[in-house]
Amino acid sequence: SSNENIIKVTLREAYWDLFREQISEDPPKLDMAFDILAEIKKGLELVMTPNITTLRKQVAEVLDLDLLRTQAEHDAVDVMYYAKYITSVISKICAPVRDKTVAQLSKETDIVAIFRGIVEILSLMKYDLLSFSLAAIKPDIMANHLAYERDTFREYINAIGGALPRTTKWLSKHLNASLSTEDIVYNAYIDMLTWDDAEPYPETLFLEEERLRRLKLDYFRLSVSCTLLFLSLGLIPQSLHKDDFKESIKSFIMILMVEAKNDADVKKFCSNIAIHLCEKVKNSVQTDDTSSNAAAELNYKVLQESVEPASLPDNKIRTLVCTRVNDYLKCSLKVTNNPELNFPPALNLFKFELTALRHSFQSIFKHNMLVCMEHYQKLVNTDSLS
Numbered sequence: 001s002s003n004e005n006i007i008k009v010t011l012r013e014a015y016w017d018l019f020r021e022q023i024s025e026d027p028p029k030l031d032m033a034f035d036i037l038a039e040i041k042k043g044l045e046l047v048m049t050p051n052i053t054t055l056r057k058q059v060a061e062v063l064d065l066d067l068l069r070t071q072a073e074h075d076a077v078d079v080m081y082y083a084k085y086i087t088s089v090i091s092k093i094c095a096p097v098r099d100k101t102v103a104q105l106s107k108e109t110d111i112v113a114i115f116r117g118i119v120e121i122l123s124l125m126k127y128d129l130l131s132f133s134l135a136a137i138k139p140d141i142m143a144n145h146l147a148y149e150r151d152t153f154r155e156y157i158n159a160i161g162g163a164l165p166r167t168t169k170w171l172s173k174h175l176n177a178s179l180s181t182e183d184i185v186y187n188a189y190i191d192m193l194t195w196d197d198a199e200p201y202p203e204t205l206f207l208e209e210e211r212l213r214r215l216k217l218d219y220f221r222l223s224v225s226c227t228l229l230f231l232s233l234g235l236i237p238q239s240l241h242k243d244d245f246k247e248s249i250k251s252f253i254m255i256l257m258v259e260a261k262n263d264a265d266v267k268k269f270c271s272n273i274a275i276h277l278c279e280k281v282k283n284s285v286q287t288d289d290t291s292s293n294a295a296a297e298l299n300y301k302v303l304q305e306s307v308e309p310a311s312l313p314d315n316k317i318r319t320l321v322c323t324r325v326n327d328y329l330k331c332s333l334k335v336t337n338n339p340e341l342n343f344p345p346a347l348n349l350f351k352f353e354l355t356a357l358r359h360s361f362q363s364i365f366k367h368n369m370l371v372c373m374e375h376y377q378k379l380v381n382t383d384s385l386s
Helices: 002-023 031-047 053-062 065-073 079-093 096-106 111-159 165-172 181-194 203-233 243-257 263-284 292-296 300-311 316-334 345-380
Strands: none
Touching: 002 031, 002 111, 031 053, 031 065, 031 079, 031 111, 053 079, 079 096, 079 111, 096 111, 111 203, 111 345, 165 181, 165 203, 165 345, 181 203, 181 316, 181 345, 203 243, 203 263, 203 300, 203 316, 203 345, 243 263, 243 345, 263 300, 300 316, 316 345
16 A cells, blocks of 8 residues: 555665664764675575576675674774675676666765665566576476367367367368468458357357457457548548547547447447537637638538448448458467567557557467467368368
8 A cells, every 4th residue: 555655665764864874973883784784695695596606606705794793893894895896796697677777886985875776776686587587487387388278178179079060160161272271260260350149159269258259349349440530530621630639539439439339339329429520620620720611511410421331340441440450460470570560550540459459369369379270270181171
């Protein structure tokens, strides 16, 4: 909670204020300094990988706390020297992302700020090491997890009689001798975006049914929203096609589409869109503007009749939008480089929404390919689809 955060910050500041008081005494009181050095030494041991034995040995010798305490009894401890030494050690072992922070710390002259910075950087370096370790073992974890999923799915197939009739029917609609198995499966995946809910889902996707229904609805709302915007802008004077104006229309359409679940809902909302457009245009046009005459001819009825075709699945604009979206989604499964290179420029106004849709699409189907591709390969390459 916010109160807990305030308490933590207050205690942390009080801790470092106390350290400053003790280190500033004459002679300096070093009890806290040794406690901090002990924690720093432990932190360094944690973030130093086992293979850097020479540096490990050197750190153990230089930060020999028993020896340092003995030296302190004779006023022979230079605390600043050890702070600078630790900073130099960190600069050798930290991740590149910390280089700038360490460089700034190496220029610091305030002893308290240096120790505080060291403690904070070591805390971040622990997370860096954890992230690196997880990244290193992730392929093995994923491979084992995928192997388990594949084995489990094979068991499921055997339990239902060894055949996949619904998957066979689904793939058969996309057979094309000129396409690879992967392209056939990609086209079949796109088919799921407009799946008839009355039809049972393919066996290979039955566990994803809930997520597929959500994906289908998001796809429907986005494609219709794009279509409504394009149809709306087609009637509005070109001089008004500024980014903030288009963004305003888009936002209004998308708010309405949150409630849309089918084409009938879209048609019902078209009257609201037409009213909003009329008001928006009138408010945007100045009396001496060159577009005022064209804007004056706009009326609610004309606008409503012009945007209502967005509720028709075979509307040319909507079909074109769906084609652009489908191509982008298919490319996102094919390429391993930046999928944004294939983003359709005409849909830039919906970049955030379409990127989110792509993430959901990839999350379902990239994983499905890894688990089920062997079964798709068998079905496509046998006579079972004929």
